[in-house]
Amino acid sequence: xxLLSIFSLGSIxxxxxxxxxxxxxxxxAEAGDKNDVKSLEKYLDPNYRVTxxxxxGSKEVxxxxxxxxxxxxxxxxxxxxxxKLTYLSIVxxxxxxxxxxKMKGEKATFISLxxxxxxxxxxxxxxxxxxxxx
Numbered sequence: 156x157x158l159l160s161i162f163s164l165g166s167i168x169x170x171x172x173x174x175x176x177x178x179x180x181x182x183x184a185e186a187g188d189k190n191d192v193k194s195l196e197k198y199l200d201p202n203y204r205v206t207x208x209x210x211x212g213s214k215e216v217x218x219x220x221x222x223x224x225x226x227x228x229x230x231x232x233x234x235x236x237x238x239k240l241t242y243l244s245i246v247x248x249x250x251x252x253x254x255x256x257k258m259k260g261e262k263a264t265f266i267s268l269x270x271x272x273x274x275x276x277x278x279x280x281x282x283x284x285x286x287x288x289x
Contacts, residue, residue, distance in 0.1 A: 172247045176271060179279045180240065180254055187234040188260075192225055199225075200272055200280040210288060236260035252279065257289070264289040 179198055186195035203221040207213070219227075227233040238260035246253045250273040258265045268285040 172252070173245050176245055176247070176252050176254060176279050177242065179271065179281070180242075180256060180269060183281055184238055184240055184258060187228055188237055190228055190231050190234045192229045195228060196225065198281055200274070200282040203280075203282055203284075205284045205286065207286065210286070236262045 183195065183198040186192075186198065199221055201221065203224065205219040205224055207217045207219065209215065210217070224233075238258040241257040241259070243255040243257060243266075244253075245255075252271045254267075254269040254271065256267055256269060258267065265286045266289055267287075269281055270283040270285075271279045272282045273279055
């Protein structure tokens, strides 16, 4: 097999993975926008965390667990916005990926580093979010 063939196969694989990752991130954002906890849960790894570094006027780093995140979406304290996503970059590293995405809504604009992992079923799930407010 030639080097060009190997590169082409790698490029096709990368494009396929990026498409699958974007599909999950879009669905995650839409579920949050609709406060749809049932849909949201399937896109979050059991170890999912949001790490907020000095957001909302805080001087500290706050870590929000998956269960707290879901409860805030369910109670509508968080979510409920219609956001437009702009992908700034996607890096796939085997069964992990990092997505740099801008989520612009009416309430706020977040720029996040989303970390994803591929589970045993080969589905991408979010494991962490490192957001900033623009």
